[in-house]
Amino acid sequence: FSRTLGWGAQAPRVLLGKRLSNLKDMLTEWLHASIVPFDIWEVEISCTASGSIQQVKNSVKTPLRNEDGEILRHLMKPICNYFSVGVESRVGLGFDKHRTKSQLLNKAVYVMFSPAVSLVDSCC
Numbered sequence: 001f002s003r004t005l006g007w008g009a010q011a012p013r014v015l016l017g018k019r020l021s022n023l024k025d026m027l028t029e030w031l032h033a034s035i036v037p038f039d040i041w042e043v044e045i046s047c048t049a050s051g052s053i054q055q056v057k058n059s060v061k062t063p064l065r066n067e068d069g070e071i072l073r074h075l076m077k078p079i080c081n082y083f084s085v086g087v088e089s090r091v092g093l094g095f096d097k098h099r100t101k102s103q104l105l106n107k108a109v110y111v112m113f114s115p116a117v118s119l120v121d122s123c124c
Contacts, residue, residue, distance in 0.1 A: 038080065041080075043078070044074075051073060
């Protein structure tokens with residue numbers, strides 16, 4: 001998100017500023033920004049009667065439930081420009097599974113997964 005807004009790898013230290021001056025400047029920039037295309041995908045998933053849509057938290061799968069407490073078997077959600085197929089998607093998946101809270105360590109994890117996946121794909 002911070003790169004999309006032109007901040008670089010992280011948000012500015014003083015996000016709001018005195019009397020919200022930084023926030024006002026950002027809003028002015030956004031209101032006058034050029035419109036560019038952005039990929040938004042509508043994803044729909046349906047399961048059989050015996051299946052369910054599950055969420056993984058702390059390596060534990062739990063079925064999602066609707067407002068009535070029934071197990072969710074159909075889901076529609078928009079996703080924003082986050083779809084890839086092939087080597088880059090395998091790198092991203094490996095990276096996401098090993099993501100940390102440290103930006104520096106995350107970069108190291110990404111560097112480790114990129115060549116490993118590329119080598120496996122080119123050799124096998």
